Amino acid sequence: MAKSKTNTEDYLTMYRQMVRIRTFEDNANQLYLSAKMPGLTHMYSGEEAVAVGICEALKVTDKITSTHRGHGHCVAKGAEFKEMFCELLGKEEGYCRGKGGSMHIADQSNGNLGANAIVGGSMGIATGAAFSAKLLGKDDVTVCFFGDGATAQGLMYEV
Numbered sequence: 001m002a003k004s005k006t007n008t009e010d011y012l013t014m015y016r017q018m019v020r021i022r023t024f025e026d027n028a029n030q031l032y033l034s035a036k037m038p039g040l041t042h043m044y045s046g047e048e049a050v051a052v053g054i055c056e057a058l059k060v061t062d063k064i065t066s067t068h069r070g071h072g073h074c075v076a077k078g079a080e081f082k083e084m085f086c087e088l089l090g091k092e093e094g095y096c097r098g099k100g101g102s103m104h105i106a107d108q109s110n111g112n113l114g115a116n117a118i119v120g121g122s123m124g125i126a127t128g129a130a131f132s133a134k135l136l137g138k139d140d141v142t143v144c145f146f147g148d149g150a151t152a153q154g155l156m157y158e159v
Helices: 007-033 046-054 071-076 081-088 123-135 149-151 154-158
Strands: 063-065 143-144
Touching: 007 046, 007 071, 063 081, 063 123, 063 149, 123 143, 123 154, 143 154, 149 154
Parallel strands: 063 143
Antiparallel strands: none
């Protein structure tokens, strides 16, 4: 019989995941500051608990969409550092073959439909994913991460 987790074990798992996100962000920032990474990057530092708190409740088949600050969401949903760093560095081994970079990173295998550099731009994608799950009779959920600036975008009201 499998032993169920205690709250303490759950909290430690979530804390470790937050530390993983911060570690990724610190390393990504160093790559950016040293001009080794093409393009821009927007840090998720200080927001780790949001991604972890939500993604810990999701299944692999559940979907997420993200913002231009998507590294934390990507890590929290199960992405691997190697493929993420390859993506940021424009390498073929990256999740989007190095073409998405920091602001458009996605990991379809873990249900991450991608980050979007347009404020509120992923809301339509999230709505489509949720509607698809409903039409297919799946119990999957879709989470759309966005910031407060996105609440003034027309797409939010349209979807």
